[in-house]
Amino acid sequence: MENVRIAILIADANQARSEMADAPASAPILRSVEELAARPDCRGVLVDTLSREAAERAVRTMRVHPRLSTMPVFLRTTFDAPEVAAVDGAPASWGILARKAVDILDLLATLPPAEALDQDDALLRFLFSRPGTVIAPFQCYHCEKLYRYPLLEAFAQTQDDTFIWAGSLLGRGVLEPGRLVSRVRLCPSCGSAHLNYIDRCPNCKGIDIRQTFFLHCFTCGNVAPQEEYHREGALQCPKCASALRHIGADYDRALENYQCRSCRHICTEPEVVAMCLDCDIAAAPEDLEKLNIAELTLSEKGRLAVRSGNLQSIYAVLDQLNYVNPDYFARTLDWMLGLGLRYKETVFSLLQLRMDNLPEIVVALGRARAALLMETFAERLRRLIRTTDVSTRTAENAFLLLLPHTEGAKAEILRDRIRKLAEDVELPDKKPFQVSLRLYAFPRDYLKGETADLVFSRLATPDRERG
């Protein structure tokens, strides 16, 4: 890619233009992000301003714009502020800037075309085209979670909780945590990290507690604060009047050393509670939610997801095979397990099919050919399945089939046929179409007390029986 057109965006009308020595005279001078969006010939932009706020505003507008979200964006100066995230630096010369833009655009050109990008796509494509980018957390004392991810905020369509968004991307495995920066504890009620830890009386919950030393009289067993034993410079028990001369022989120090000034309760340890400064709720420290604050990066799975595009539609062909939703499927299975325990003659089987390398296949073949391949496979699968069998999907690439009145040995025959079907799929370069098939037969594989959920997690855990 040569000679890409890069615009100069004057983001602040009151400022003189920067004079980058080698900037081409042909670079379009634009006044707003809207103007930039209307110029598909401009493939990158230099945001020309010395105002941090103006730069931040311009970059954010671009990153949530369906067409500008992955565009190379350069700054006149770095500002040295985390708020101005999701940019490609402040190159010293136009030559460096143009080269960087070409590198980014070259990587973006390897991705499947997309009309308008949603916030997930935009972020993942941005990370993909800027290898090595780290989504770094920044400490921020007035933020709800004490940390923020400015780069995620730049891409978030709404400024709702970017931590929830990060959690969902981590959960899907498209981002992975890197260096752990910190860990915060959150209010279980509102999620705020603004907590005040306060010790209080375990009896009346009052906070006016004092550390006091208590003495324990061996003669009568009296336990009382040390000052109550003082008699004319010596120690004497206020209850039995014995003289306390030798610690260990006449008396010792009691373990209890806190006393509540309100209810006089004595204790060894006050109770500690976390008071939420945002919602005013008191929570025990062990009930606080823990949140790891880590640097985030694009994972291998994320790179694959970006390169193969959204796979939902490709997997969805499997939903045509007597599909029921996962909840209904689980209820049916629970009902059949219950039936099986009552009536000894009940048999049924469960078959799980997982397509392990479909994302790689989509990258290798392209979406259209991969979709065709999946449709062909689903069609052959349909011919093997009876109308009484029901199916569901537990993960995007995991497909479950419930086979009523089918004992283990019969289900194994079906399993082997499906395996054969997968082996017959022809891919270029003799690549295999990798499927894992796992079988659960009732009552053969039943473990006492097992419910549908436990059966699902057993099938989802890889061990023996991998197909």
Ligand SMILES: [Zn+2]
């Ligand atoms: Zn008290």
Ligand SMILES: [Zn+2]
């Ligand atoms: Zn005494």
Ligand SMILES: [Zn+2]
């Ligand atoms: Zn709270």
